[in-house]
Amino acid sequence: MHSRSDDPVATALEHAATLIEQDVRAVSAGNPVVLIDGGSGAGKSSLAARLVRRWPVSGHVQLIALDSLYPGWDGLDDGVERALEWILRPHGRGYLGTWRRWDWERQTEAESHAVDPALGVIVEGSGILRASTAGLADIRIWVESAEPARKARALARDGDTYRPHWDRWAAQERLHIERDDPRTLATRIVEVP
Structure with a gap:
């Protein structure tokens, strides 16, 4: 068993969270928007959770994982469009946003969740x-990690549920990277071993 300080992934994510916390402070807004992108298994969710715990702005931050919006295994782009229409645009205009959770078991939309425009938002997910x-974002994070390490972490996390879908999801991520070049849009790049 390794301690946290012996875990290079945890160390990289802790360091990144410290820097992003400083970035959020520097924005000087009461409701900053942070986007966290990267390939599956890169560490986006872990980084977002660390940032939630350190959130430096008064009031809580609203964390939304795109895993809750993607409409199935072929829905990377559709999930991002949902985040744009239901969360980011309304928040940017000062309006209450409402997003619908995707029920992966039933393959349909489920309950609705409100997004308060007065509070900060973190949206994390591939794409x-x-x-x-x-x-529409104050801080834009790209989490960089090599595919073999990402795949090992993702499959260790989600196992047999994810294994049959890895290739089709990875193809959508590659298309996103080629088409959208998210690394060049980032205000901060986080390297994770």
Whole structure:
């Protein structure tokens, strides 16, 4: 068993969370928007959870994982469009947003969740950083990690549920990277071993 300090992934994510916390403070807004993109298994969710715990702005931050919006295994782009229409655009205009959770078991939309425009928002998920979303975010994070390490972490996390879908999801992520070049839109790049 390794301690946290012996875990290079945890160390990289802790360091990144510290830097992003400083970025959020520097924005000087009461309701900053943070987007966290990267390939599956890169560490986006873990980074977002760390940032939630350290959130430096008064009031809580609203964390939305695109895993809750993607409409199935072929829905990377559709999930991002949902985030744009239901969360980012309303928040940017000062309106209450409402998003519908995707029920993966039933393959249909489920309950609705409100997004308060007065509070900060973190949206994390593959595909979220693109030209259409970048202008609506104060801080844009790209989490970089090599595919073998990402795949090992993702399959260790989700196992047999994810294994048969890895290739089709990875193809959508590759298309996003080629088409949208999210790394160049990032205000901060996080390297995770």
